[in-house]
Amino acid sequence: MMNETELFIRPHHALCILLFTPGGHSTPYTEAMYQIIDHLKSNPGQTIHLSSNLDSICRHCPYNQSGSCKKSDEVTASDQRILALCGLNTEKPVRWDSLQERLTDTILAKGKIKQVCKGCTYLSACDKICKNFIEKES
Numbered sequence: 001m002m003n004e005t006e007l008f009i010r011p012h013h014a015l016c017i018l019l020f021t022p023g024g025h026s027t028p029y030t031e032a033m034y035q036i037i038d039h040l041k042s043n044p045g046q047t048i049h050l051s052s053n054l055d056s057i058c059r060h061c062p063y064n065q066s067g068s069c070k071k072s073d074e075v076t077a078s079d080q081r082i083l084a085l086c087g088l089n090t091e092k093p094v095r096w097d098s099l100q101e102r103l104t105d106t107i108l109a110k111g112k113i114k115q116v117c118k119g120c121t122y123l124s125a126c127d128k129i130c131k132n133f134i135e136k137e138s
Helices: 011-019 028-042 072-086 094-110 123-137
Strands: 008-009 047-050
Touching: 008 011, 008 028, 011 028, 011 047, 011 072, 011 094, 011 123, 028 047, 072 094
Parallel strands: 008 047
Antiparallel strands: none
């Protein structure tokens, strides 16, 4: 069960949550994503603390090795690009519905996924989802 008053999410994971598509397999990582996605759908006003450290999703990530991210430099750079583009920071909590809107308007609708997610393993899949999103919005 998730603590509804304290939800810490890395900026790149907030974007991942918006683009997450079930892959037909279940791992601790995908289960953590499903749990958080379901919680946020049911609680759009949830306060999110943007984090620059490991979050609830990182705990189950295959790149998390004993509490340290194997891709730390890459994901930290992605987090920083997202924060800068969206005018956000890790100091001030934000509501999920506001964060979702900002990510959608600033990154997804403007086709900036390649810019913020350089080097991510899932970039090609997310880029396809974004292109479909942009086509639907036009």
